[in-house]
Amino acid sequence: MTDSTKEWPLYEIFIRAKSGLDHKHVGSLHATDARMALEHARDLYTRRQEGVSIWAVRSADIVASDPADADAFFEPARDKVYRHPTFYEIPDEVKTL
Amino acid sequence: MTPHCRYVLRLADTNLVLAQRLGAWVGHAPALEEDLGIANVSLDLLGQARLLLTHAGELEARGRGEDALAYLREESEYLNLTLVEQPNGDFGDTIVRQFLFDAWQLELYGKLALSKDEKLAAIAAKGAREATYHLRYSGGWLMRLGDGTAESHGRVAESLARLWPFTNELFDGDEVDRAVSAAGIGPDPESLRDGWLRHVEEVLAGATLTQPAAATFGWYGKQGRHSEHLGYLLAEMQSLHRAHPGAAW
Amino acid sequence: MYTQGLDSLGKDCLRGEAQDGAALESRFQSRVDAEEKIEAKDWMPEAYRRTLIRQISQHAHSEIVGMLPEGNWITRAPSLLRKAILIAKVQDEGGHGAYLYSATETLGVSRDQLVEQLLEGKAKYSSIFNYPTPTWADVGAIGWLVDGAAIMNQIPLCRCSYGPYARAMVRICKEESFHQRQGYEIMLRLARGTDSQRAMAQAALDRWWWPSLMMFGPSDSESRHSAQSMRWKIKRFSNDELRQKFVDTTVPQADFLGLKVPDPELRWDDNAGHYRFGPIDWNEFEQVLQGHGPCNRERLEARRRAQDEGRWVRDAASAWAAKREAEGKTRAA
Numbered sequence: 001m002t003d004s005t006k007e008w009p010l011y012e013i014f015i016r017a018k019s020g021l022d023h024k025h026v027g028s029l030h031a032t033d034a035r036m037a038l039e040h041a042r043d044l045y046t047r048r049q050e051g052v053s054i055w056a057v058r059s060a061d062i063v064a065s066d067p068a069d070a071d072a073f074f075e076p077a078r079d080k081v082y083r084h085p086t087f088y089e090i091p092d093e094v095k096t097l
Numbered sequence: 098m099t100p101h102c103r104y105v106l107r108l109a110d111t112n113l114v115l116a117q118r119l120g121a122w123v124g125h126a127p128a129l130e131e132d133l134g135i136a137n138v139s140l141d142l143l144g145q146a147r148l149l150l151t152h153a154g155e156l157e158a159r160g161r162g163e164d165a166l167a168y169l170r171e172e173s174e175y176l177n178l179t180l181v182e183q184p185n186g187d188f189g190d191t192i193v194r195q196f197l198f199d200a201w202q203l204e205l206y207g208k209l210a211l212s213k214d215e216k217l218a219a220i221a222a223k224g225a226r227e228a229t230y231h232l233r234y235s236g237g238w239l240m241r242l243g244d245g246t247a248e249s250h251g252r253v254a255e256s257l258a259r260l261w262p263f264t265n266e267l268f269d270g271d272e273v274d275r276a277v278s279a280a281g282i283g284p285d286p287e288s289l290r291d292g293w294l295r296h297v298e299e300v301l302a303g304a305t306l307t308q309p310a311a312a313t314f315g316w317y318g319k320q321g322r323h324s325e326h327l328g329y330l331l332a333e334m335q336s337l338h339r340a341h342p343g344a345a346w
Numbered sequence: 347m348y349t350q351g352l353d354s355l356g357k358d359c360l361r362g363e364a365q366d367g368a369a370l371e372s373r374f375q376s377r378v379d380a381e382e383k384i385e386a387k388d389w390m391p392e393a394y395r396r397t398l399i400r401q402i403s404q405h406a407h408s409e410i411v412g413m414l415p416e417g418n419w420i421t422r423a424p425s426l427l428r429k430a431i432l433i434a435k436v437q438d439e440g441g442h443g444a445y446l447y448s449a450t451e452t453l454g455v456s457r458d459q460l461v462e463q464l465l466e467g468k469a470k471y472s473s474i475f476n477y478p479t480p481t482w483a484d485v486g487a488i489g490w491l492v493d494g495a496a497i498m499n500q501i502p503l504c505r506c507s508y509g510p511y512a513r514a515m516v517r518i519c520k521e522e523s524f525h526q527r528q529g530y531e532i533m534l535r536l537a538r539g540t541d542s543q544r545a546m547a548q549a550a551l552d553r554w555w556w557p558s559l560m561m562f563g564p565s566d567s568e569s570r571h572s573a574q575s576m577r578w579k580i581k582r583f584s585n586d587e588l589r590q591k592f593v594d595t596t597v598p599q600a601d602f603l604g605l606k607v608p609d610p611e612l613r614w615d616d617n618a619g620h621y622r623f624g625p626i627d628w629n630e631f632e633q634v635l636q637g638h639g640p641c642n643r644e645r646l647e648a649r650r651r652a653q654d655e656g657r658w659v660r661d662a663a664s665a666w667a668a669k670r671e672a673e674g675k676t677r678a679a
Contacts (some may be wrong), residue, residue: 007456007457007458008128008660008663008664010451026517027444027445027448027449027513027514027517028448028451028452029130029444029448030128030130030457031130032241032663032664032666032667033663033666033667033670035237036130036237036663039134039233039234039237040130040133040134043130043133043134043137044130044133044441044444044445047137047437047438047441047521048521064387113426117421120420120421120429120433121420121421123413123417123420123433123436123437123440124413124414124417124436124440124648124652125648125651125652126652126656127652127655127656127657127659127660128656128659128660129410129440129443129444129447130444131656131659132413132437132440133437133440133441133444136433136434136436136437136440137437139433140430140433140434140437143426143429143430143433144430146426147426147427147430150426163426164425164426167426168424168425187655188655188656188659189659240666241662241663241666241667242659242662244666244669245661245662245663245664245665245666246658246661246662246665248658248661248662249658249659249661249662249665252658333421333422334421334422336422337422337423337424337482338424338425341424341539341540341542341543343540344424344539344540344543345535345539346424346425346427346428346482346532346535346539
């Protein structure tokens with residue numbers, strides 16, 4: 001079984017493509033520290049145009065609102081970005097992918 | 098071949114050989130993000146090499162373009178620093194080799210941007226921006242490995258001991274360097290040492306590594322006298338091109 | 347169920363789920379039918395989530411393994427320009443893998459777990475990358491045929507129902523445009539080159555044509571997942587439709603190269619407005635998928651070696667970061 005404490009944490013990346021625009025969420029990547037996250041973001045998300053600014057945030061540090069669906073079960077309180085928390089368990093079915 | 102042409106060829110070959118070494122890592126790096134990071138450095142160095150080779154070919158004025166120079170010269174005609182032809186080894190070996198080189202190249206490009214050779218100055222100006230990033234990348238990794246785990250520390254300490262002897266050559270001037278320096282085309286190699294040492298001392302301190310003792314044996318790759326490794330590198334790099342003389346790709 | 351890992355929220359969800367399951371499914375399907383995008387935190391059927399994890403991660407694994415057959419030629423590329431283009435292409439493929447792992451992670455699995463499945467031989471990836479690249483022309487053939495086939499698949503996926511996957515595909519398709527062109531350009535130079543270059547190109551086409559057709563997968567009547575995937579708009583066209591489109595587009599390209607497609611039954615059907623082609627050896631496809639293709643073992647071994655030999659590096663980086671956090675310092679960029 002994977003030792004998930006050794007896994008590099010997930011960071012969400014936001015890029016400002018050029019001056020005047022907002023930072024836009026472009027995806028995520030794994031890194032161990034802030035400096036590495038920025039370097040990885042540069043190599044992964046700005047290969048074709050030099051983004052003028054990169055924001056990297058640990059996924060676990062982002063708080064998110066409810067989905068728009070009014071029948072959502074989740075309490076309208078602080079919640080993480082993804083449905084599942086950072087320490088993931090794979091349901092048994094998924095193991096037979 | 099004039100000293101000017103030889104000098105440019107040294108820079109070109111050094112970049113090309115190192116780009117070639119790094120290219121072999123793609124698909125095998127310790128993490129997917131490092132595959133991308135290493136490929137990025139390789140592409141930057143290859144880009145600089147191509148510009149420098151073309152420039153050298155023009156200075157030589159014998160009609161040799163970048164590919165003729167890259168694929169049809171043999172070991173004794175290659176003028177790269179011996180440091181860059183050293184094998185990839187493990188990731189630590191590669192990072193140490195890269196860091197020692199990046200710190201040197203950044204200092205070099207800083208001075209070369211003032212060259213009386215305008216083309217060289219332009220290449221160096223652009224290259225300096227790339228070298229700044231490369232040094233940050235390799236320096237960052239050297240610190241992580243030096244001050245990471247006991248295993249990583251042991252490994253890079255060995256890498257440093259193994260590669261340190263090749264750094265003498267970075268600052269050894271010969272008659273080509275003297276001619277080029279006198280003509281305002283390139284800096285005296287010795288003038289790069291202090292700046293290089295500053296980067297090295299800072300990063301080694303962060304990496305909790307000690308500077309190895311100075312080596313006494315000299316290396317002369319930039320004069321065409323190489324270690325055993327260049328032969329294998331060139332054989333692999335050139336074999337397909339040489340198998341089809343005159344073909345276009 | 348999808349509730350696994352939700353900690354304290356689990357019990358409430360289970361109760362609610364039993365009561366409103368049908369309503370939720372129906373609402374979900376209406377959203378999909380209306381071409382609304384499903385995002386990471388939206389309610390989704392567990393089977394939808396599982397199917398996506400399987401599909402997106404297989405796609406990610408394919409990109410990563412796909413770096414190997416072409417990466418093989420980086421050190422031997424016959425010109426510096428070709429070397430540069432190839433490094434950039436393989437780098438892109440790594441990047442695509444990263445985007446796709448990223449998209450899969452939004453569904454509640456970690457990349458480490460997915461990679462572990464791949465390295466243990468439990469996860470599938472595109473069969474095509476289990477074939478060898480013995481000559482330079484194979485690099486051209488992969489760009490032309492394999493990337494060509496991939497593009498056929500990928501463009502419809504830009505409109506798939508799951509937001510993170512669709513967005514990853516848009517990014518990938520933008521970057522993909524140069525991949526196929528560079529492959530075709532390699533083939534063009536070879537086809538117009540020396541006799542030995544032309545022979546090299548033809549031999550590569552002979553090797554890669556049928557595996558490329560197999561990339562689209564078996565006929566949908568044979569495929570377990572197709573109908574449901576179509577309904578969920580995870581799949582937009584049938585395997586056969588895409589394969590036919592690929593053949594119709596690619597045969598004229600081969601003609602232009604002056605190369606012969608290795609199919610004696612290939613012919614243009616004027617009435618149908620399509621090329622008719624010969625039977626595919628699905629037995630070969632099955633064998634390769636089960637791990638018995640020419641390079642399956644080598645590919646996985648290469649990935650395992652990278653993973654194993656890189657462990658001390660990853661651990662060092664984690665240890666360094668932990669030390670810095672403990673010291674209360676955060677390294678600013």
